[in-house]
Amino acid sequence: APKLGSREAKAHDYDRNYTDVVIAATGPNANPRLAQIMPSLLRHLHDFAREVNLTVAEWTAGVELINQAGQISDGKRNETQLVCDVLGLESLVDEITSKILQQQGSTATPSAVLGPFYREDAPVLHNGSSIVASTGVAEWGAAAAEMLTHLSGRVLSTATGQPIPNAIVDAWEAGPNGMYEQQDPGQPDMNLRGRFRTDEQGRYSMLCLRPTAYPIPFDGPAGRLLKLLDRHPYRPAHVHFIVSADGHRPLTTQIFDSEDKYTKDDAVFAVKKELLVTFKEAKAAHVSNGVKWELEYD
Ligand code: BEZ
Numbered sequence: 001a002p003k004l005g006s007r008e009a010k011a012h013d014y015d016r017n018y019t020d021v022v023i024a025a026t027g028p029n030a031n032p033r034l035a036q037i038m039p040s041l042l043r044h045l046h047d048f049a050r051e052v053n054l055t056v057a058e059w060t061a062g063v064e065l066i067n068q069a070g071q072i073s074d075g076k077r078n079e080t081q082l083v084c085d086v087l088g089l090e091s092l093v094d095e096i097t098s099k100i101l102q103q104q105g106s107t108a109t110p111s112a113v114l115g116p117f118y119r120e121d122a123p124v125l126h127n128g129s130s131i132v133a134s135t136g137v138a139e140w141g142a143a144a145a146e147m148l149t150h151l152s153g154r155v156l157s158t159a160t161g162q163p164i165p166n167a168i169v170d171a172w173e174a175g176p177n178g179m180y181e182q183q184d185p186g187q188p189d190m191n192l193r194g195r196f197r198t199d200e201q202g203r204y205s206m207l208c209l210r211p212t213a214y215p216i217p218f219d220g221p222a223g224r225l226l227k228l229l230d231r232h233p234y235r236p237a238h239v240h241f242i243v244s245a246d247g248h249r250p251l252t253t254q255i256f257d258s259e260d261k262y263t264k265d266d267a268v269f270a271v272k273k274e275l276l277v278t279f280k281e282a283k284a285a286h287v288s289n290g291v292k293w294e295l296e297y298d
């Protein structure tokens with residue numbers, strides 16, 4: 001047998017019985033879902049440690065990374081979530097949850113990860129109004145003016161295919177400088193966020209910016225991990241949505257600019273082909289309001 005701790009040693013060279021002992025320590029009154037899933041977690045976790053011959057020093061480095069991540073969660077960012085995101089875990093559980101719904105017959109627009117920048121209580125705006133603060137456009141100058149977009153569409157029931165009046169479309173996006181308002185002292189509170197109520201035809205309509213690719217925060221543990229893995233932090237340009245209506249399951253999703261160079265290389269692996277959209281040059285009626293792009297998305 002290879003020497004334990006040597007490169008040749010593999011999981012089966014260690015005492016597997018140890019894992020069974022840890023699993024068997026779970027008591028009869030354990031939380032039922034935990035009792036169901038922990039044996040699998042423990043087996044994978046222990047096998048991982050054995051497979052890579054994890055040393056105490058390496059385990060300690062991992063614990064420190066998790067500790068640091070846990071200390072950065074202040075409404076401006078949630079670093080533990082971010083670490084999960086760069087490891088592909090949030091997108092994986094999103095995919096698993098979607099698959100379960102699809103198996104139950106759901107034909108809904110695919111979901112995509114919430115991400116750490118959602119804020120509840122975005123302003124409720126009238127259809128057709130803008131989520132872009134004019135001060136923001138002034139500050140960002142010509143670049144932002146070139147990105148003004150009319151975004152509209154309908155919210156439809158997956159049960160009947162019929163439009164849903166009074167649904168709420170909650171949208172948020174980063175600025176052309178790649179920052180969400182809560183990360184950026186230069187933007188007014190709640191900039192680039194808005195909630196829109198669909199009309200009698202189930203339609204929503206807003207002015208927003210054609211989105212910009214941006215790096216997820218990389219000055220903390222998630223960024224350190226990316227660097228150690230020789231990875232970049234960029235996400236393809238996207239707009240986030242939570243769509244909700246009484247009597248319906250809410251949908252958390254994102255749409256992605258199909259012309260963005262990161263659509264095949266998202267730092268958090270959230271792109272789905274059904275969520276790729278093509279922004280079109282605005283028709284004359286809108287251009288007079290400075291609108292350059294338009295997109296209809298149901
Ligand atoms: C976002 O798109 O806002 C996001 C998602 C996952 C990690 C970081 C940012």
Ligand code: FE
Pocket residue numbers: 115117174238240
């Ligand atoms: Fe985002």
